[in-house]
Amino acid sequence: MSAPVRDATLPGDPPGGRRAVVIWSIGVAVYFVAVIFRTSLGVAGLDAADRFHVGASALSTFSILQLLVYAGMQIPVGLLVDRLGTKKVLSIGALLFTAGQLGFAFSPSYGTALASRALLGCGDAMTFISVLRLGTRWFPARRGPMVAQLAGLVGMAGNLVSTLVLARLLHGIGWTPAFAGSALAGAVVLALTLLFLKDHPEGLEPEPSPHRGAAYVRGQIAAAWREPGTRLGLWVHFTTQFPAMVFLLLWGLPFLVEAQGLSRATAGELLTLVVLSNMVIGLVYGQIVARHHAARLPLALGTVGATALLWAATLAYPGRHAPMWLLLVLCAVLGACGPASMLGFDFARPANPPERQGTASGITNMGGFIASMTTLFAIGVLLDATGDDYTMAFGSVFVLQALGVSQILRLRGRAARREREQLISSRIETVHVPA
Numbered sequence: 001m002s003a004p005v006r007d008a009t010l011p012g013d014p015p016g017g018r019r020a021v022v023i024w025s026i027g028v029a030v031y032f033v034a035v036i037f038r039t040s041l042g043v044a045g046l047d048a049a050d051r052f053h054v055g056a057s058a059l060s061t062f063s064i065l066q067l068l069v070y071a072g073m074q075i076p077v078g079l080l081v082d083r084l085g086t087k088k089v090l091s092i093g094a095l096l097f098t099a100g101q102l103g104f105a106f107s108p109s110y111g112t113a114l115a116s117r118a119l120l121g122c123g124d125a126m127t128f129i130s131v132l133r134l135g136t137r138w139f140p141a142r143r144g145p146m147v148a149q150l151a152g153l154v155g156m157a158g159n160l161v162s163t164l165v166l167a168r169l170l171h172g173i174g175w176t177p178a179f180a181g182s183a184l185a186g187a188v189v190l191a192l193t194l195l196f197l198k199d200h201p202e203g204l205e206p207e208p209s210p211h212r213g214a215a216y217v218r219g220q221i222a223a224a225w226r227e228p229g230t231r232l233g234l235w236v237h238f239t240t241q242f243p244a245m246v247f248l249l250l251w252g253l254p255f256l257v258e259a260q261g262l263s264r265a266t267a268g269e270l271l272t273l274v275v276l277s278n279m280v281i282g283l284v285y286g287q288i289v290a291r292h293h294a295a296r297l298p299l300a301l302g303t304v305g306a307t308a309l310l311w312a313a314t315l316a317y318p319g320r321h322a323p324m325w326l327l328l329v330l331c332a333v334l335g336a337c338g339p340a341s342m343l344g345f346d347f348a349r350p351a352n353p354p355e356r357q358g359t360a361s362g363i364t365n366m367g368g369f370i371a372s373m374t375t376l377f378a379i380g381v382l383l384d385a386t387g388d389d390y391t392m393a394f395g396s397v398f399v400l401q402a403l404g405v406s407q408i409l410r411l412r413g414r415a416a417r418r419e420r421e422q423l424i425s426s427r428i429e430t431v432h433v434p435a
Contacts, residue, residue, distance in 0.1 A: 014201055020138035024147070026197045027134040028154045030090050030189045031127040035158030036166065036182065037101045038066070038124050041117070042249045043167035043268065044175075046257070051175060052110040056254075056388070060380030063250045064373045065114060066121035071369035073125035078358035079217060080126075085199040086134045089126050094193055096123025098186025105179030128155070129361060137200040149286045152342060156278045159248060163271045171264075224360040228414040229351025233360070234367040235411065236300045237344030239404025241368025243307050243397055244337035246375045248274060251394075259390035260321050270331045277335020285339040289346060296343045297412060301405070303340035306333050308401055315391045341368050350419055371400050 014020065041048065041062055049059050081089050100120025107113035128151075135147035169178040224230050247255075248271060256267035288295050310330045314322045322330075344364045352360040375396055382393035 014136075014138050014140060016139045020201070023196070023198055024131075024134055024138050026189075026192050027086065027090060027131045028151055030094050030193060031131045031151065032154050032158040033185045033189050034093065034097050034124045034127040035155045036161050036185065037097050037120055039159045039162040039248055040101070040166055040179070040182065041066075042271070043162055043253060044170055045250050045253055047170060047175060048113070052107075052113060054110055055380075056383035057377075057380035058110065060250060060376045062114060062117050064376050066117045066124075067249075067369045067373045067376070069118050069121035070125040071366045071373065073122060074129070074362035074365045074369075075221060075359060077126050077129050078362040081130050081133050082358055086130045086137070087193065087197045087199050090130045090134075090197065091190060091193050093123040093126030093130070094186055094190040096120070096126070098123070098183050098190060101179060101186060102183040105176050105183065128365070129358065132361065133358070134199075148342075148345075149282060152282055152338070153279050156275050156282070156338065159278075160272060160275045163248075163268055163275060167264075167268050220356055220359045221363075224348075224352055224356045224363055227348075227351040227360070228411050228418050230348045230360045230363055232408065232411040232415040233344035233346075233348030233351075233364040235344075235404050235407040236297075236347060236367070237341045237364050238367030238371045239304055239401055239408060240300055240337050240343070241341035242337075242371035242375050242400065243311070244274060244278070244334040245368060245372040246379065246397075247271075247334055249372065250376060251379050255390050255394070256327070258388065260327065262327075270327060273328065273331040274334045277332045278338045279335075281336045282339040282342070285336075285343070289343065296346050297408070300340050300343050301408065303336045304401055304405060307337060308398060310334075311394065311397055315394055344368075347415060350422065351415070371404070375400055 045059060048062065049055070052058075077089065097120045100116045100118070100123060103116030103119065104113055107116055131151050132148060135151065139147050166178060166182060169181065172178075173181075246252075252271055252274070253264070253267050256262045256270055257264060260267075262270070285299055288299065310326075310333045314326055314330050317323070317326065344367065345361060348360040348364045349357065378396035378399075379393040382396065383390070386392045
């Protein structure tokens with residue numbers, strides 16, 4: 001990972017310690033529950049189609065709307081965290097995604113269920129950037145990369161709960177009890193946040209940041225976007241994240257059951273493999289980039305290439321169903337998509353000064369979710385248009401990967417030159433600062 005940038009608004013480096021771990025763990029628990037709720041539709045897609053009597057394209061609208069809200073909220077959430085603080089934003093987020101999950105449990109129609117997923121997406125959008133900011137407030141800057149990696153691993157653990165626990169509850173006790181019961185977890189983390197979470201350690205309060213109006217906000221967004229590193233980060237996130245996101249969020253289970261003839265139990269185990277692979281590869285990628293900063297782009301492009309190769313082999317397999325070994329390798333490789341998407345932040349971070357870090361992170365984080373929305377919609381439409389031809393539908397993955405790779409290759413030179421210039425400038429300024 002790239003060297004962490006110290007938050008300029010803090011008068012000193014946070015001490016970390018046991019209390020920091022406790023406070024940060026509360027914030028991460030909110031993110032953990034948000035990911036469970038976000039990915040709950042991935043194990044309930046076929047049940048949702050039966051419950052609301054909808055086809056593939058209408059079913060994909062659930063996840064598309066949820067991700068549309070999530071992506072659209074990224075920059076506003078970054079600004080809200082700077083303005084209101086982590087505790088308030090996480091509390092609002094927990095309230096919204098709990099209400100969305102509860103509403104989804106009792107929705108009598110497709111329309112109300114759709115509104116519930118939108119509400120859930122709004123609350124979910126407030127968690128990740130808040131948790132990243134909470135880590136910078138409570139831990140020393142040198143711990144930043146490790147803290148961010150651990151937050152990502154906890155999020156994947158939430159995905160694991162969806163595939164293992166919620167799936168069994170859904171088929172054991174039914175739709176409403178499973179979703180309503182899971183909503184209790186949201187109420188618990190909301191209470192913990194309100195009672196115990198603190199934005200920063202005592203004595204390390206950030207300096208007041210007066211509101212400067214809409215023109216200042218627009219200027220921040222424009223300045224972040226002008227940096228090639230920000231745009232490269234967005235396209236890396238765009239190109240790497242979506243194949244696994246689409247697979248886990250909605251279409252993986254139907255593909256494995258309907259196209260590959262697997263049982264739901266076996267399909268669930270393969271979804272679990274994606275999550276476990278993600279957690280392991282995340283640690284490996286983090287260690288590699290920490291030691292070899294130049295490995296960022298090769299890792300990202302290598303992940304895209306491996307993902308495309310395995311999807312092509314699976315979809316073009318001459319038999320009626322792909323063999324189990326090939327599906328296992330596919331799911332293991334899909335696990336690299338999440339860690340590779342985190343590399344996008346390593347391009348955006350050094351390209352922007354501390355006062356634009358939230359805005360740049362929000363722009364970067366939009367990339368993968370925009371790609372996921374597009375692919376979710378394309379697969380749903382193509383399934384309906386082709387009579388559930390999964391080979392044709394999943395072919396849309398290659399189109400977005402090609403678009404993303406072309407933009408990465410276009411921006412990589414400019415981003416590298418700009419990063420070198422900023423590094424040289426920083427060293428010159430350091431030399432001239434009196435001891």
